[in-house]
Amino acid sequence: MKIHFKSSVIMAGVFILGCTSACSVKNKFNEVDVEVKNNLEFNRKEIVSIPSAKLSGLLKNTSEKNVRVKIQGTKDYLRTQWIDYNHDGNGDELLFEVDIKANSVVNYSIVSDTVKVPESKITTYSRFVPERIDDYAWENNKVAFRAYGPTAQQLVEEAKEGGTLSSGIDLWLKKVDYPIIDSWYKKNVESPGYYHIEHGEGYDPYHVGASRGTGGTGIWEEDSLKVAKNYISYKTIATGPLRTVFELTYAPWSSYGVSETKRISLDLNSNFSKFEINLRSDKKIPNYTLGITLHEKKGEVNINKLNGWFRHWEAIDNFFVGEGIVLAPEWVETAFANDSKTPDQSNLLIVTNPEAKLTYYAGFAWTGSGQVSDVNQWDEMLIKQAKIIANPLRVIIK
Structure with missing residues (x-):
C-alpha cells in the first residue's frame, strides 16, 4: 500500500x-x-x-x-x-x-x-512568473508570498547564478492595498534587485534560503528536518476579487518517497494563506512538520499548542515582522524552536500527526504596513484566526 x-x-x-x-x-x-x-x-x-x-x-x-x-x-x-x-x-x-x-x-x-456591480482595485491575485526564472507569487490587499520552481533549483544544482533551492515560503512586505506583483517583477527586470529596496510600496527583505520561510514543510527525524526541493509543477485555479486558488506539486522526497500537492488559497482581507495538503507516501511517515524560519535567532517565539497557534516576532531593518501558523490543535503532536548551528536550519517547528490530508494557515503582519504596531496585536490576530477555524x-x- x-x-x-x-x-x-x-x-x-x-x-x-x-x-x-x-x-x-x-x-x-x-x-x-x-x-x-x-x-x-x-x-x-x-x-x-x-x-x-x-x-x-x-x-x-x-x-x-x-x-x-x-x-x-x-x-x-x-x-x-x-x-x-x-x-x-x-x-x-x-x-x-x-x-x-x-x-x-x-x-x-x-x-x-x-x-x-462596481469593480475595485482591491483584489486577490496569483500567477506563475517566468520573468523571474519560475517563481509562483500570490497576494491580496494585505500580504504577498512566493514559492520557487524547478528552473531555479536547476540553476543552483548546476552551480549557476540566480537560482534558489528551497521549498520554503517567501514573504513580500507590502504596505499598499493594491496589487504589486506585476509591477515589482517588471521593475526588477528593468533594474535587478528592485523589489529588495523600499520604494514606498514595501519591499522584500525576507530571507528564506533552505529554511521553511513561513509555512514550509518537512519530516522531523533524528534531530534534523527532511524537506522537499522546489515545486515541479503548478496549476492556477482562480484569481479574482475575493479569492485566489492554485496548486503546487512536489517531486517525491526523503527515504519515505513522500509526494505532496499543496492547494493554496488566499482570501481578500486575510493575512493568512490557507494550505490544504494532499500527501502520498511509499511507506508510513513518522510525522509531517510545519515550520517558520528563526533567521538569526534574535526573535521571540510563542507556542500555544492548546489553541493551535504558533508565532515568531522579529526585527527586520527598522520594523518588526510577525509570522504565524494556525491549525486545529488536535493535529499537533509537539512544537519547539529548533536551534541549529547550520545556516537556515533554525526553525520554529510544529510536528503534526501524519495525515493523508492536512489543513493549516500560514501568514504574517508587518509593522511597516500599519496593520499591527506590536507583538500583542499580532498575537491577537493569531488568537482570532484560531477561533475562526474552530468556529466557522x-x-x-x-
Whole structure:
C-alpha cells in the first residue's frame, strides 16, 4: 500500500447547511435566501462559499454572470466570484464577502439581475512568473508570498547564478492595498534587485534560503528536518476579487518517497494563506512538520499548542515582522524552536500527526504596513484566526 495515514476531517472555514424541503418555489427559481451567523465575540469580515448545486434552481433561469448577492432589505449588490475548480466552464461555488458583527445574524438574497456591480482595485491575485526564472507569487490587499520552481533549483544544482533551492515560503512586505506583483517583477527586470529596496510600496527583505520561510514543510527525524526541493509543477485555479486558488506539486522526497500537492488559497482581507495538503507516501511517515524560519535567532517565539497557534516576532531593518501558523490543535503532536548551528536550519517547528490530508494557515503582519504596531496585536490576530477555524460561520440556505 502506498498510503499509511489516518483519515480525518476537520471543518475549517464555512459550514454549509443544505436547503430543506421547506424551500419555496419562489426561492428555488427566482431567489435564494441565505442566513449567516457569527457566534463569536468579535466582528468578522470573511468570504462565504455557496456550492453551485445549492443554486441549481436559480441557475435554470439565469446564467452565472447574472447572479447577484445583496443584504436583504438593501438595494446594493455585493462583489461576487465564481470558482471553477475543474476549468470546465461552469462555476463550482459562488463566493461573496460578509461583514457580520459579534454574535449576530445577517440575511442575504441571491437573485438574478443584469445591473453591473462596481469593480475595485482591491483584489486577490496569483500567477506563475517566468520573468523571474519560475517563481509562483500570490497576494491580496494585505500580504504577498512566493514559492520557487524547478528552473531555479536547476540553476543552483548546476552551480549557476540566480537560482534558489528551497521549498520554503517567501514573504513580500507590502504596505499598499493594491496589487504589486506585476509591477515589482517588471521593475526588477528593468533594474535587478528592485523589489529588495523600499520604494514606498514595501519591499522584500525576507530571507528564506533552505529554511521553511513561513509555512514550509518537512519530516522531523533524528534531530534534523527532511524537506522537499522546489515545486515541479503548478496549476492556477482562480484569481479574482475575493479569492485566489492554485496548486503546487512536489517531486517525491526523503527515504519515505513522500509526494505532496499543496492547494493554496488566499482570501481578500486575510493575512493568512490557507494550505490544504494532499500527501502520498511509499511507506508510513513518522510525522509531517510545519515550520517558520528563526533567521538569526534574535526573535521571540510563542507556542500555544492548546489553541493551535504558533508565532515568531522579529526585527527586520527598522520594523518588526510577525509570522504565524494556525491549525486545529488536535493535529499537533509537539512544537519547539529548533536551534541549529547550520545556516537556515533554525526553525520554529510544529510536528503534526501524519495525515493523508492536512489543513493549516500560514501568514504574517508587518509593522511597516500599519496593520499591527506590536507583538500583542499580532498575537491577537493569531488568537482570532484560531477561533475562526474552530468556529466557522454558520451558513443556512433557506
